[in-house]
Amino acid sequence: MASMKAIKNRIKSVENTRQITKAMQLVATSKMRKAKEKIEESRPFFETLSEALSDIASGTVDFSSPFTQKKEGKACHIVIAGDRGLAGGYNNNLFKSLSYNDGDIIFPIGKKVVEYFSKKNVSFFTTEYQIAADVKISDCNSIGQALAEAFEKGEFASLDIYYTGFVNMLTQLPASKEILPLTSKGDGDKKKALIEYDPSPEVVFAKIIPHYIGGIIYGGVCESIASELSARRTAMENATDNAGEIIDSLSLTYNRARQAAITQEITEIVAGSNQ
Amino acid sequence: MNEFDLQIVTPDGICFDGKAQKIILRTTEGDVGILAKRANYVAALSIGVAKVVTAQWEKKAACSGGMVSVTDGVVRVVASTFEWGEDIDIARAEKAKEKAQNRLASTPKSEYEYKLAEIKLKRSLARLSASGKN
Numbered sequence: 001m002a003s004m005k006a007i008k009n010r011i012k013s014v015e016n017t018r019q020i021t022k023a024m025q026l027v028a029t030s031k032m033r034k035a036k037e038k039i040e041e042s043r044p045f046f047e048t049l050s051e052a053l054s055d056i057a058s059g060t061v062d063f064s065s066p067f068t069q070k071k072e073g074k075a076c077h078i079v080i081a082g083d084r085g086l087a088g089g090y091n092n093n094l095f096k097s098l099s100y101n102d103g104d105i106i107f108p109i110g111k112k113v114v115e116y117f118s119k120k121n122v123s124f125f126t127t128e129y130q131i132a133a134d135v136k137i138s139d140c141n142s143i144g145q146a147l148a149e150a151f152e153k154g155e156f157a158s159l160d161i162y163y164t165g166f167v168n169m170l171t172q173l174p175a176s177k178e179i180l181p182l183t184s185k186g187d188g189d190k191k192k193a194l195i196e197y198d199p200s201p202e203v204v205f206a207k208i209i210p211h212y213i214g215g216i217i218y219g220g221v222c223e224s225i226a227s228e229l230s231a232r233r234t235a236m237e238n239a240t241d242n243a244g245e246i247i248d249s250l251s252l253t254y255n256r257a258r259q260a261a262i263t264q265e266i267t268e269i270v271a272g273s274n275q
Numbered sequence: 276m277n278e279f280d281l282q283i284v285t286p287d288g289i290c291f292d293g294k295a296q297k298i299i300l301r302t303t304e305g306d307v308g309i310l311a312k313r314a315n316y317v318a319a320l321s322i323g324v325a326k327v328v329t330a331q332w333e334k335k336a337a338c339s340g341g342m343v344s345v346t347d348g349v350v351r352v353v354a355s356t357f358e359w360g361e362d363i364d365i366a367r368a369e370k371a372k373e374k375a376q377n378r379l380a381s382t383p384k385s386e387y388e389y390k391l392a393e394i395k396l397k398r399s400l401a402r403l404s405a406s407g408k409n
Contacts, residue, residue, distance in 0.1 A: 041287055041288035045285055045288075045353065048282060048284045051351075052342065052344045052351055055344070056344070194314075194315060195315040195317055196316045197317050198302060198304050198318040203319075204317055207319030208317075208319050208342045211342065211353075215286065
């Protein structure tokens with residue numbers, strides 16, 4: 001049986017760990033609430049924007065915008081993950097869902113994405129927006145602008161985004177969405193209604209696309225942050241529970257060892273007095 | 276007056292969702308008024324004052340960036356910012372206006388900085404005029 005002192009030390013260290021995980025859980029829970037509010041606020045924007053854009057794309061067949069043309073070539077992936085670990089499978093689940101080819105361009109948001117891809121055969125669009133927690137809507141608009149320009153120049157042929165969708169506190173699912181080129185949905189015939197563009201479809205598209213990309217990125221960031229926090233909350237809750245279990249079983253062992261020591265001492269005293 | 280469904284959304288939430296009689300918006304091509312039964316229409320928005328008229332009230336707002344679309348009678352305004360005049364902090368907007376003016380008046384910097392100051396000035400002017408001043 002392990003010595004009493006060793007067991008006591010272990011209990012202490014597990015207790016310290018539990019304190020830390022408990023604190024992290026509480027922090028994640030309180031941040032979580034804010035992040036959830038943010039999602040609820042931004043979701044209508046996100047949805048209306050996507051809806052409006054796909055309506056336009058399916059209604060427009062009679063003009064050529066660089067944003068609707070399918071091309072062959074490199075792809076650009078926007079990948080949104082966390083800045084830190086200790087969030088269960090949050091980062092790994094997303095990385096597992098990625099599909100990319102060698103030579104593709106990655107737009108990383110989140111430190112873990114940069115770490116993950118730095119060993120891979122891909123190039124970064126920019127690593128300016130590494131910290132996912134700091135990305136604001138104004139940043140998203142400038143990202144959208146930069147990406148739209150690069151797409152027009154032909155630096156890449158398609159653009160998609162990978163993020164973690166927030167389903168509820170316990171479930172977060174990796175999700176992906178194609179952004180460019182804009183493709184019309186199957187029911188294009190039904191919605192072929194004429195749309196009046198002011199001044200012309202090309203100009204309107206050129207103005208709207210950067211906003212569209214920015215909006216989608218912002219939505220993805222909001223969802224991902226909430227997902228990360230709830231993943232961390234769950235992970236830390238489990239860690240706290242596990243630490244509690246370890247402490248319980250260690251205390252039991254400790255009490256047994258103490259009892260054994262007492263019994264032995266008594267036996268020795270009794271044996272000594274009988275002589 | 277005929278009414279139509281109007282939705283105004285920004286990344287910070289829904290600003291309006293309901294029936295309206297008229298909306299005037301600043302697009303990249305100039306001010307555009309939309310009434311009920313407008314034909315399908317799409318335009319990009321620029322920085323400016325928007326006016327919404329419903330059966331009960333008439334309100335101004337400062338609006339910037341994004342798009343307006345009319346599809347089958349539903350008007351959607353998807354803007355980067357959309358602030359009702361009554362919510363605007365006038366003192367802050369004044370300050371922003373002065374700051375932007377000073378920056379524009381001082382020696383010209385890079386083109387990017389100039390543009391940025393110009394946008395800031397436009398935005399503060401729009402906010403001031405939406406709040407009823409100027």
